[in-house]
Amino acid sequence: MTEIPQLMNHFYFAEHKVIIVGLDNAGKTTILYQFLMNEVVHTSPTIGSNVEEIVVKNTHFLMWDIGGQESLRSSWNTYYSNTEFIILVVDSTDRERLVISKEELYRMLAHEDLRKAAVLIFANKQDMKDCMSAAEISKYLTLSSIKDHPWHIQSCCALTGEGGDNQKLIFATF
Template sequence: MGLLFAKLWSLFCNQEHKVIIVGLDNAGKTTILYQFLMNEVVHTSPTIGSNVEEIVVKNTHFLMWDIGGQESLRSSWNTYYSNTEFIILVVDSIDRERLAITREELYRMLAHEDLRKAAVLIFANKQDMKGCMTAAEISKYLTLSSIKDHPWHIQSCCALTGEGLCQGLEWMTSRIGVS
């Protein structure tokens, strides 16, 4: 009887949490998604549209939508916003020239009604590259400290090695059930 109860309980408690992974093209979104899924680097090409995968972390199910970041696709990001609990914004830490565009896209998303309750995880990717900006520099440039109505966390990472990715997922799982 205990095993049956445990199985039934897990069916009702393992709800999925919708996550959108966004960022400019070539930031490392798809590489991060497949690091989560397979713990290995997968050769990727630019995402046209989206990829979706279920990632399970300690019995927590995340339905992760990796959305293409090319300029022509960004205007359609809002079609993915409904029921989103987490935004993962992937920043290319060596792409200083386009950080202003990343900031514009971030604040446009945060102003959207469908994302008013979403928590934001920023991955400062490509920390293995010479001359990259630190997470603190990116945080300052994106003025993250001004975000008061969304829980947020910035995490240094390297999508190729997986370094820092688990810490980001741990932050997300710690946010579940917190309102």
């Protein structure tokens, strides 16, 4: 597993494009607004995308939250250009669709426009009964086989803020 400072080393410029992806109902938009406002915002399914700017230590991040419904996933690649960082949000309770998350992850990693992108996986919904741990998700996604992209997996709960301090630490390393 790559250490967080190493994961972020390639951010030398003042503005960075980040895409937030994952299947529908994984918690992408909730995580975006936790970053932005440090509070839970009730959301509806994202159709298309949301974009917000987050500033951490004078570094600007353009955060693109992209809808995860099956009908929208085929258009994710239209957001890849100039992306430096991928945040993949995984619903830790959705065992049945973890295989789809894995397929989408490796499809993204194979895309030419993402060849230099770092990856942060949020194992969301850790407050739910019978959720998979970050270690279980890492094993299922075979993250240890990813050699060409720096990556890190982080447990979190977007609704309670659990793991939120670690999320902030990731951005504070710039």
